[in-house]
Amino acid sequence: MHYSAPVADMLFTLEHAAGLSRARAEGEAGEIDVETLGAIVEEAGAFATDVIAPLNRVGDREGARLEGGAVKTPSGWAEAYRRWAAAGWNGVLADEAHGGQALPTAVWALTSELWAQGSMAFGLCPLLSHGAIEALEAHASEELKAKYLARLVSGEWTATMNLTEPQAGSDLALLRSRAERAGDGSYLITGQKIFITYGEHDMAENILHLVLARLPDAPEGTRGISLFLVPKFDAHEDGSLGECNDIVCSGLEHKLGIHGSPTCSMSFGEAGGAVGYLVGEEHRGLACMFTMMNNARLAVGLQGVAIAERATQDALAYAHERRQGRAPGGTGAAPIVAHPDVRRMLMTMRSLTAAARGICYRAAVELDRARFSADEAAAKAAQERAGLLIPIAKAFGTDVGCDVASLGVQVFGGMGFVEETGAAQYLRDVRIAPIYEGTNGIQAIDLLTRKLPLSGGETARGVIADLRATASRVAEASSHAFGGTAARLDQAIDALEDATAWLMDSDRDPAHALSGATPYLRLFALAAGGAALAEEALAALRTNDAQKAAARQALARFFAENLLTAAPGLAASVTEGAGALSPEATEAALAL
Amino acid sequence: MHYSAPVADMLFTLEHAAGLSRARAEGEAGEIDVETLGAIVEEAGAFATDVIAPLNRVGDREGARLEGGAVKTPSGWAEAYRRWAAAGWNGVLADEAHGGQALPTAVWALTSELWAQGSMAFGLCPLLSHGAIEALEAHASEELKAKYLARLVSGEWTATMNLTEPQAGSDLALLRSRAERAGDGSYLITGQKIFITYGEHDMAENILHLVLARLPDAPEGTRGISLFLVPKFDAHEDGSLGECNDIVCSGLEHKLGIHGSPTCSMSFGEAGGAVGYLVGEEHRGLACMFTMMNNARLAVGLQGVAIAERATQDALAYAHERRQGRAPGGTGAAPIVAHPDVRRMLMTMRSLTAAARGICYRAAVELDRARFSADEAAAKAAQERAGLLIPIAKAFGTDVGCDVASLGVQVFGGMGFVEETGAAQYLRDVRIAPIYEGTNGIQAIDLLTRKLPLSGGETARGVIADLRATASRVAEASSHAFGGTAARLDQAIDALEDATAWLMDSDRDPAHALSGATPYLRLFALAAGGAALAEEALAALRTNDAQKAAARQALARFFAENLLTAAPGLAASVTEGAGALSPEATEAALAL
The missing domain is CATH 2.40.110.20 (Butyryl-CoA Dehydrogenase, subunit A; domain 2)
Known part of the structure; x- marks a missing residue:
């Protein structure tokens, strides 16, 4: 309804969250x-x-x-x-x-x-x-x-x-x-x-x-x-x-x-x-x-991001137009964006979309590094990083698409359930994306069984080390507006490291590991998404645009303090959640 | 497609998770x-x-x-x-x-x-x-x-x-x-x-x-x-x-x-x-x-539970029929229920449905205690407990309806996106339930601003004390099959108590408190839902039916070890998540 392509935002994400500017500096961007x-x-x-x-x-x-x-x-x-x-x-x-x-x-x-x-x-x-x-x-x-x-x-x-x-x-x-x-x-x-x-x-x-x-x-x-x-x-x-x-x-x-x-x-x-x-x-x-799986899966992840973008734009416009209820401290009917709970929905939509986009673009930049690097070892390492990131990009991008589209319906209230506003169409359209081109469960299994073992685990450890470096830079920035971003990022990366080490343990029962595939992928995505938003905020801080710096920090902070907080619980699901998922326990429970 | 009314399961939940047997013993059940x-x-x-x-x-x-x-x-x-x-x-x-x-x-x-x-x-x-x-x-x-x-x-x-x-x-x-x-x-x-x-x-x-x-x-x-x-x-x-x-x-x-x-x-x-x-x-x-709000909201929560039940029954039947891929340690194409990731989806569906049902029925039993108690103070206390539980029942029941219906589509894979299987209809139908009869955001605000203050907070503290008692009984049962249920319940109740105390602090900025309304309701629902499943398992342990006891413990354990693990993160969102939700921060971030 109010769509315009967010080109500047996309390019900013590509340069900073996805690391194109660094790849360019290193001659690996084409x-x-x-x-x-x-x-x-x-x-x-x-x-x-x-x-x-x-x-x-x-x-x-x-x-x-x-x-x-x-x-x-x-x-x-x-x-x-x-x-x-x-x-x-x-x-x-x-x-x-x-x-x-x-x-x-x-x-x-x-x-x-x-x-x-x-x-x-x-x-x-x-x-x-x-x-x-x-x-x-x-x-x-x-x-x-x-x-x-x-x-x-x-x-x-x-x-x-x-x-x-x-x-x-x-x-x-x-x-x-x-x-x-x-x-x-x-x-x-x-x-x-x-x-x-x-x-x-x-x-x-x-x-x-x-x-x-x-x-x-x-x-x-x-x-x-x-x-x-x-x-x-x-x-x-x-x-x-x-x-x-x-x-x-x-x-x-x-x-x-x-x-x-x-x-x-x-x-x-x-x-x-x-x-x-x-x-x-x-x-x-x-x-x-x-051969074509990497690009196709990346493109499907981006479909999720694309629908999330559309749903967010529409919800945002509606939340500024629609007047219902008094805001805290206000008088008369306020635009619903003034209500803290509606703000939470909109910030969840915006930050999830941006985080998923950052992961997808990072995978694309790694594919380019693999294509354009003059160094064979560097190219191989980049190809493996892309391989690791792509199941995350596909599954998280499409899950985010569904979650954000559903929040979009919620922001519209009753009008969201009526087809004329288009909010429901986003939800209906995007629901296929977690299924086709390899279900999201298959992406999680791919991450676990084919991607974590790449280069003996060095690929995964390298990507996680990058996330840690981002968290350190946030801490070093000492910017009040970041709030608890650095601490929550560190906590999430700790959780990711623990779960990764647990999964890579060669003595691990494969069925136990597979039981945790989906929460593990989500955990990885949250940590990587949080780092992507933080990288954008750090880049904005390096400009002279105070408004942009404040905005990007708010987005990174919201994500860190409200969504990254799920990370330790997800790690626990990975490492301790298989107990009730044995065939016997499940069969009994499902037969109730 | 394969529907049959789960009458025995519903009655068991009513007696044990919702406490009808206790209410009957106390003469408050009609x-x-x-x-x-x-x-x-x-x-x-x-x-x-x-x-x-x-x-x-x-x-x-x-x-x-x-x-x-x-x-x-x-x-x-x-x-x-x-x-x-x-x-x-x-x-x-x-x-x-x-x-x-x-x-x-x-x-x-x-x-x-x-x-x-x-x-x-x-x-x-x-x-x-x-x-x-x-x-x-x-x-x-x-x-x-x-x-x-x-x-x-x-x-x-x-x-x-x-x-x-x-x-x-x-x-x-x-x-x-x-x-x-x-x-x-x-x-x-x-x-x-x-x-x-x-x-x-x-x-x-x-x-x-x-x-x-x-x-x-x-x-x-x-x-x-x-x-x-x-x-x-x-x-x-x-x-x-x-x-x-x-x-x-x-x-x-x-x-x-x-x-x-x-x-x-x-x-x-x-x-x-x-x-x-x-x-x-x-x-x-x-x-x-x-006057009619309590019953209507409860009924809408139960619509969510009802659709979750249907979606789960269908997904379960399909997962036993559909053969794709080898299971860990197996040969040949296995029914997809053999795959750990599919089992995770089905157990998530089943346990969320049961947890939400337990909460809804508990609210109904409290309404009956209020109707039938001979003691005026007891009736008032029960009415307040019902009042507290009903926004949780409405919002969690309908959120569960949506989440479970969406998982149902996922279990069906490509067939889930095709209308003929009916999986998509559940998702379409139930999506109105979080909106009508008071949006789920309004339920969360109702819980925070009208229900937590009931009897100076004693109502909420009493309900939470009930949950703690359940956790203690699980620990005392010393049953291996419970796994980490007691510990995860205690952790979740700790988180709930912390968040409740934070919200009830009279110095709290109302906008900060309102920012956390939705994660707080979810936190309360998870703790109450986990306790409901645990009560059912304890009741099953008291019977001579070993199969039923194993099944109910597996369900409670799965929920505790995989879903209740989200509780500390939700509490953190409540108490620390408002920083980036100020009107200024949000406005800047949403204008990006």
């Missing part, structure tokens, strides 16, 4: 200067505000519709998508060889967040295309790249990820879709896929489906899965479209939210087999999917 | 024996399961529709309501003089929860009627009672509460609806009301609107509001229906959830004035509304 970066993000913000945001409510109301096998997207979406693609936004991260701009990952992250701010359902389409570009760039043959990548990078065509089947969601070992060698180097794909985002639509002339399937001689489990490019229309050498493939969109899901985004059931090969082309090696399809 | 109580609740459970629950999805899909000024409720709803009323369920709490059964409040509480378990939107209708019965019993003239109460108690007629106007939600001082003396003892009412639940519908032949409005000579603010009974149809002496009143339902809200419940915009007096009858004294209408 070849983009501050001005160019600012200009690009400013332009993206204007596009999100002016073109995409007006599509969001109409997308929710009209939804995508399946009519005779074709999917019609909501009014205005196709035209807006074409304008968006024509402006070059689809290729910011792609190789220059295929028409991309090969800009830093940070640029892609901020622009991705902006599209989701405009409309999460709209921004999903390019998110899928982006994943496919990454997978094809890394694993496709030169022939496939030559034939398909340029139009995918330009955005003339879009792409999908076909993983899920009714019996195979988080567990891809259970996939049943089949691929057979056609004899001419191509393959014939048959199978049913569900939950295929933008599996069919009218925004682009062609759709490239990346499909996971099994060959007849495939080993069982995830080691027997291959990845195929299955285009809706074949492409001729000259780039013109050829025959329509054996692919049918058989239904759309009726979903809680993101109504504008068609979630398709796809049937491959009902008339004999859909023609597909192998990407990467046979049976190694899952490795190819892993 | 004249109902265990068997009769069990039989009534069993029958209500069967009705909820067999008749109401099948209406829930159809209510969501069809919604209530406004057609030419009349509201059509979803298929089957009118018939089910008539069966429900014919079975006598509407009158369980009403005076026998008007055809009620005057049963204990506990019976009303459990049956109210059951109707909401069946369908929250359906159960809302009698909830409103009940509030009107209370108000009329307490404040209406004998003539009004004689004319209207019997048919309202029987359920032949229903009732509404007309408080909210566009500019007056939480703040009733801003009401503008007008009443003029007609000269014959009646009044003419004019004004626009919004958010009127079941303001118009086809389930009953008449609707009695209780309307707040101002007389021409009314003082400003809330001291100038009067309460009127404004019937849709006038009633003749013989009980037959007379003329249609000057009342129009001008619109229905398009809401996030509870689609089956018509939320009406009501226009009174567009053709000159709707005939109304004064309830209570002129200008004293708000006091009349306060």
Whole structure:
């Protein structure tokens, strides 16, 4: 309702909370200067505000519709998508060889967040295309790249990820879709896929489906899965479209939210087999999917941040307009922002959003360090830090999205429950984000079992040491306005260190450790988020802008004194909470 | 999908967590024996399961529709309501003089929860009627009672509460609806009301609107509001229906959830004035509304519990069916309940639901003690305990409803986001409960400013002493299966005592205290909820049922070791969290 892209705030977070300014100083930020970066993000913000945001409510109301096998997207979406693609936004991260701009990952992250701010359902389409570009760039043959990548990078065509089947969601070992060698180097794909985002639509002339399937001689489990490019229309050498493939969109899901985004059931090969082309090696399809996992998970975390931003902007505007009740010490009906409890909600919204954004951007900056560092060891270390931060960014970003959207409804009161204000749409839309692209439980398990062990635990210890250094700088700043920020940060980092050491103990029963995965991720996120806000406050203190310094310190302080206080309790849940989660105890309790 | 009313569990909670068995022993439980109580609740459970629950999805899909000024409720709803009323369920709490059964409040509480378990939107209708019965019993003239109460108690007629106007939600001082003396003892009412639940519908032949409005000579603010009974149809002496009143339902809200419940915009007096009858004294209408506040708020807390129950039952069933991924130490795809992180979600759902239910039922038992105690001082003390517990029951019950419904969606994964499973409907439906009947922020402020001061703080200290006694009994039980329950309970009660003492400090800046209202209520709820679960476990230990004892201890232990651990952090938010919530600090931070 009152949306404007918070470009200056985002850039400040990128520079200071995420450490882009330091990465730049160390030559690990890519070849983009501050001005160019600012200009690009400013332009993206204007596009999100002016073109995409007006599509969001109409997308929710009209939804995508399946009519005779074709999917019609909501009014205005196709035209807006074409304008968006024509402006070059689809290729910011792609190789220059295929028409991309090969800009830093940070640029892609901020622009991705902006599209989701405009409309999460709209921004999903390019998110899928982006994943496919990454997978094809890394694993496709030169022939496939030559034939398909340029139009995918330009955005003339879009792409999908076909993983899920009714019996195979988080567990891809259970996939049943089949691929057979056609004899001419191509393959014939048959199978049913569900939950295929933008599996069919009218925004682009062609759709490239990346499909996971099994060959007849495939080993069982995830080691027997291959990845195929299955285009809706074949492409001729000259780039013109050829025959329509054996692919049918058989239904759309009726979903809680993101109504504008068609979630398709796809049937491959009902008339004999859909023609597909192998990407990467046979049976190694899952490795190819892993290529794009970091960016995709980061982008989903940013969807959470984006919705949190929108919900916060709306709630804030409403809280300044709506007059109810006397404020402490006041007379007459005051704007509800004057009520301490409403202020608590708004500050919770604002600080959670900023904290999650700081973590997401830090992950993007680490990905850039890994891309651009001249030093191999430094690049590897940065890649591992990104790997550690990304499950946190995805899970915390999306949890924050849900929590903040729900608080947004609460600030609106009865009007929040009525669809016309839009507060409820944010809650409905964002609720998918903790589920797709790896549920948040899976992110927590990934953090625990794959990321904590990186470099023998040095990666995690290094990230935690960074947080500790931030806490020390806050203490050294000796600024009264920080209140208990340094002490609460230190307490949270103590808790994080204790829980980390407990989890890394090699004698630990894996089931006990896994029981604490979710509170551990939350603990890590709170400590990292608190440090991100503190870094922003410290940076603001270094400027001459007293207002900005006061504001950033208030935000960091609120978070530290009100949300970081949960840290010791979360650590206790990790280290002592498994007792009642044994299969026997749980089974008995759940059978009550 | 798999619903069955958890009657035995509810009765166990009522007896042991809520203390009905003790109240009965002390002669303060009313004249109902265990068997009769069990039989009534069993029958209500069967009705909820067999008749109401099948209406829930159809209510969501069809919604209530406004057609030419009349509201059509979803298929089957009118018939089910008539069966429900014919079975006598509407009158369980009403005076026998008007055809009620005057049963204990506990019976009303459990049956109210059951109707909401069946369908929250359906159960809302009698909830409103009940509030009107209370108000009329307490404040209406004998003539009004004689004319209207019997048919309202029987359920032949229903009732509404007309408080909210566009500019007056939480703040009733801003009401503008007008009443003029007609000269014959009646009044003419004019004004626009919004958010009127079941303001118009086809389930009953008449609707009695209780309307707040101002007389021409009314003082400003809330001291100038009067309460009127404004019937849709006038009633003749013989009980037959007379003329249609000057009342129009001008619109229905398009809401996030509870689609089956018509939320009406009501226009009174567009053709000159709707005939109304004064309830209570002129200008004293708000006091009349306060009469029914305790029961209504308790019932809304129980809506949260009811939805949490449904969401938990569904998630549990799904987690046993759905097979994905290997469990620790297992082979092949396991039911997802085998995964520790899923077990954590399910145990969180189950234990939060049970804890919130325990608090709600305790409030009901205290209301009964106040009704039935022969000792005046004991009755007053019980009434105050109920008053203290009810804002906690309302806010925590409804927050738990939202949190558990959201976890339910998460357990279902992608299927949770698809409307067909029903998991999303729970989330949509329950989201209104933290808002209506006094937002949860208002509950927290009520707890702080009106309930903590009761009897100079003795009421709160007494309730907290009860919790401490429970913790001591857990320690004395020396049962290994309790794990750290006693220690965590003691820690939480310490935190609660500290925060309570801080808030009661007469030198405290009111704005600082109000800043901590919401975390304080949560802290109180966690401590009381943990104690409720512990009381159930202690009661189970006293039986010979080893399985039940193990199950109840596991539930209490999980809650204590994983959720009660938040208590010290919440206390810190209360006592130290106001620093960044000053108007200046907040304004700066929110303007970023």
